[in-house]
Amino acid sequence: MLYKEDGTLIKKATFPATAVTDPLMRLTADVYETKPYGPGDGRPEGSRLHLLHQAGTVLPQSEIDRLFAPAATITTISPVSGPAAGGTTVTIKGTRLAGVTAVNFGATPGTTLTVVSDTELRVKTPAGAAGAVNVVVAADSGNTTKNAAFTYA
16 A cells, blocks of 8 residues: 555555556567678678667667567569469568468468568468459468459469
8 A cells, every 4th residue: 555644545546547658678688680691792692690789778669569570571472373273382472471370362271381581482372262362471470461462263
């Protein structure tokens, strides 16, 4: 219990609750990002680590979400059509695809998902009814949808 100097009880209503919209969080480990390098800069193709934030750095939750859980993007899907029986190997290109754990064609999950790189993955289409369906990539950071991106013939 909390009391005022004169001994009267301080009620909870004295401290109105206000939502903290973007709380501050302290990082518990050093955080690195990869930076690509390759042809044209005189070094073998690959990537290098760059220190982004040291352990102990305090950041707003929104910044942590942006850094560590950015949503994947879909830029291209190829081929864009296939038989209703399924089995078409589809290549999806975009960004932040390394964390994708599933790809749905409409409401049905694709099979044999292979993450080729952070910018490319391959998946086989399930069987589906004739017509266009949304393609949804699912990852920890959330789902990304490309509307009417694949058509079953």
